[in-house]
Amino acid sequence: MKLKNKIFFYSTFVFVILIVVLSVTIYYTFVNITYDRELERVESNAKSIHSGIREETDEYSAIDLMSFYVPNDGMLRVVNQDGQFMTSSIISGDVPNSLRKFNVGFERGRQSSILTHSGISYGFVQFPMIWTNGEVVYLQVFESLKTVDDNLDILRLVLMLVTAIALIPVFISGKLLSDLIIRPIQSLIQTMNDIKRSQTFKHIPLNKQSNDELFTMGQTFNELMDLLKENYEKQEAFVSNASHELRTPLTVIESYASLVKRRGLERPEVVKESIDAIHTEAVRMKDLTEQLLLLARRDQDWKLELSNIQLGQLLENIAKNMERAYNSKVDVDYPHSVTLYTDEQKLKQLIYIFVDNACKYSDVPVLIKLSEGPTIEIIDQGIGIPKDSIDQVFDRFYRVDEARNRDQGGTGLGLALAKELAESLSIKIDLDSEENKGTRVILRLNSLSSH
Template identity: 50%
Template sequence: MKLRNKIFVYTTGLFILLLIAFAGAIYYLFADHTYERELDRLEVEASNMVTNLTDVDANIPVDDLLRAYVPSNGSIRVLDSDYNMMTSVTSGEQMTLFDVSMPEQRGRFVQLFQDDQTLAIVQEPMIWQDGQVVYVQVIENLSHIEETLNNLQLVLLFVVLIGVVPVVVSGKLLADLILGPIQSLIQTMNDIKESQTFKQIPLKRQSKDELYTMTETFNDMIALLQEHYEKQEQFVSNASHELRTPITVIESYANLVKRRGLERPEVVEEAIEAIASESTRMKDLTEQLLLLAKRDQDWQIRSDEVDLKDLLPTISEHLSQGYHREIKVDANKSFKIQTDEQKLTQLLYILLDNALKYSEAPVDLMLSGEQKPVITIQDYGVGIPESHQSRVFERFYRVDEARNRQTGGSGLGLTLAKEITDALNIDLRLTSIEGQGTTIKLYF
């Protein structure tokens, strides 16, 4: 059985059973209360009759006295101490009441008899005219109550039947409400399987129930899978694209050495230098690709206390020695921050490396700010045309292919820098004027 049918059957069946139980409880309580009320009334009448009979003159015929108290749809009979019939009086339509058998129970009792008719019987002891103890039984037919109870049964049955309609409708609506998101989930998964694409379930409204949470969790899972898939696909594409050139160069020089290495030693030296250079470039490129292939959530960010006033001169000194270029550092104010020192250092290396590659003049490295630090990297080189500035952080994007071949760039530096700033929660802003230089500011 499908889950929708199970929910419908179980909920509808449960509500119908509750309706029947509720109707049965109403009927039982009403019947019990009605019978008790009639018996209480009959008991009061019997007690009053016994009291009055005790005070009546003995010369008056007993049957005449009893006839004054007989119920309109019942009878009165007198039994001796051995429960033998002494006398009885009945209304005209209740002759059959004489045949009612009573248990030999002494004392006072109230009991209902259910045969073809329902009878209320009250027995009271009294002192008879001759001085013996007798039992006076007052019997009343409760057919009028039976009619009322039968009518109540019909009313309750009608109410139950009427109540089943909204129960069935609500059961169907409940099944649709619960199964709606699940059906969407199944449909979306089938679409993903058939189309081989990632899809999400549209969230029509925001609520706090488990179905909304399930849908939201599924969408988050699909988004995560899609991100992993795109990262993997992008990594494979980038790696195959960028590694092809250094591998081709290494292969060409290796073949050159194989053909002419023994005859021309200078070719071997040139080939070794080229192979070593391309191998280093390929290693750096692979590391950058692997780092970019990670999601931001997968970056292991440490929290170190870093004094920017001490960090900037150290980085500047290392790059100045490596490039044999001047980097002017202006870091007079001390700023101690909590960040990942290794990744911040890598970020500054990337940005200063770019500045030195595309500028012949000295590069400025400044630390400023009031309560929060701002690092500024200013070069006075070729600059970036305004039409290209919005795309310089894209992977493998190059403003000028010829210029990048001269500088050896891979087009991944600024992309990696943007990934690092996002991971460190740093706001990176770039402004550039073609022919005048580029300014990059890091806001912590």
Template identity: 50%
Template sequence: MKLRNKIFVATTGLFIVLLIAFSVAIYVLFAEEAYDRELNRLDQEAQAMTSNVHDLSSSVQTEDLLRAYVPSNGAIRVVDQSFDMMTSVTANRQVGLYRAELPEKEGRVVTRLDDVDGSTVSFVQQPIIWNEGDVVYVQMVERLDALDETLANLQLVILLVALIAIVPVVISGKLVADLVLEPIQSLIQTMNRIKENETFQEISLPKRSKDELFTMSQTFNDMIRLLQANFEKQEQFVSNASHELRTPITVIESYANLVKRRGYERTEVVEEAIEAIHSEAKRMRDLTEQLLLLAKRDQDWQLNMSKVHLDAIVQDVANHMHQAYERTVFVDAKPTTYYTDEGKLKQLLYILLDNALKYSDTSVELALDSVDDNPVMTIRDYGVGIPNVQQEQIFERFYRVDESRQRATGGSGLGLALAKELADVLDASLDLSSTPGEGTTVKVIL
């Protein structure tokens, strides 16, 4: 069964059940109240009659008194303690009531009887002392035909009202189903169009509301925008990665062809080709490693947290970079301990120092201080610097400030992107400031 039909059946069925229950409750409550009212009235008349029996003079016949109190739609009977009939008075139209079988219970009885002489009756039994001093029972019975007819009419009215009320219930159930399914249907149609056209599309939101259906549609649109942005980044990433790998592969292929053509004749060509192939192979290896690291970031890098001495880490990284570049790295580090991942922090500092040493010819400074109890590591170089308009983009993958300069230094445009990923994993922030021609300063704030 479709969701629309389920909602329609559920809402309509619930309303109909509630309507029937409400109608039955009204009828039962009204009928019980009406029967109780008639029974109380008959009981009061019976008590008044038995009270007057004791005040009768000898000149007044008991049957005359009973006839004065007999209900117009009922009868009065007098029975002894064995429930044998002594006398009875009945209305002309209700001859059968004095012959009817009534309950044989001792003492006072006030009750309603069903299906007596074909109808519902009120029955009151009152014990009294009769003329000769014997205790007898006076039984007053009244048919409730008028009330039964009124209740039958009430049943008919309630039934008609219920049937009429079902019409708007059915209509409202359909409207509710349509209202609930409209954004869902729109969502399904949009998803089908996305599947068929292989394009990203959003659901139109005609008006803003605070209900869950609007929130669902809005969330879907946010998700589509996020997927589209990630898809575009992925396409750009694949394109840039292909471009980066194509260049060293082309160089390697060119030098390999050169060696095949002239390598047997000129040894200097072989040496040049080997050096170029080795350089490009190393570049491809570094690029592949960086790509793998960036791919692992999407799978959530695992942190190995421990308490470390940051001043020792800073000095160790500076010594390694000094050996690799044979350049001076001035260190100014205050003794500081911190809880972090030592390996990833070192990797972050290596990337930033590597960039600083590549794009400057003079010494590089590495300082460790604290601001508001937060450790801050500062890398400063006095190189070419970065234009202001490009400073926000250098942390993007494959972005290059100067293509020719990056190629000359062997850069792939992934180093700073990887540094940004590492900083995010370490819950650190990077603050970059640079002036073209004067140098660049990068702060790692833990």
């Protein structure tokens, strides 16, 4: 069954049950109240009859008084303590004769109840009294409630008619409700089918602002489409750039391999030159592949191994390693060492990326400075970065200058990886650079003891 039909049937069913239950409740509540009031009235009349019969005189006997006090459309009779009739039943109005022999289930004492005989309700009251011979007897008063039954029948018909009429707007409202709820869902399905058919990203049309969940669902879907489109475009660019980056070293390797194959036996110097070039490009391709895999497997690799580390000693070790690698001076400045609870290997990798860039593009010593905060500053006096490129240097494969990056062997992934590492370590990166004057990188560190 379709969702639209389910909503219609379930909502309609609930409203129908509520209306029926409400009507039945109203009817039986009114019946109980009405019968209770009528029984009180019959009891009041029975008291009057009881008082009147006790005023027996020589002129009027108890039987005569009973005939006088018998209620309209009712019956009076007297029974002894064994429930046997002591007098003939006196009836009036349209009461059937069969009521004279009607057994009410005699019990001694005062009684009052609503009885039904031949489809007619009667108010029944029983009073103990002293009979003319001094014996304790019971006066039984029956009064027809046919008028009340007729009125209740009319009420029942009215409630049934009102219930039937009330069901019409229930069905209409159920249909409108199902259409209202299902409309944005149908729009969502149609949009998804269009996306599937056209292989493009589309939005659900939202006609007006509202605060309901259906509008939020459409708005969330549109935001999801924007996110998917953005990620799809980034993925396309990533694959294209990765293919381009891998194609270059592979072409170089192929060219030099072909050169060695053609002239390697004749010219040994060609073999040495080719081996150096192939080795360089192979190392560069290996680094590129490792960085690509690390970026692609962030969820698995960004699991932190936290420990207390001495930042001063860490920076000293990094500086020594970079001095040996680039044969250039790297100075470290810190007034006192700072202890930080973080992932040592990932922090070291992050700092290496920025110090490596500083050493590549600067001919003067690089400065690593540790200060309160704690913050780490990597300062160089190299070629710098143009102002309009600072916001893009953390994008994957972005290069400020393609030629100079190719000369230095860069892949365009180092700063993108640095950004990922910084986010995993809750480190904020500030970059200040001026072309031909140098670059200043500020790492604002955070202890991860709360993570």
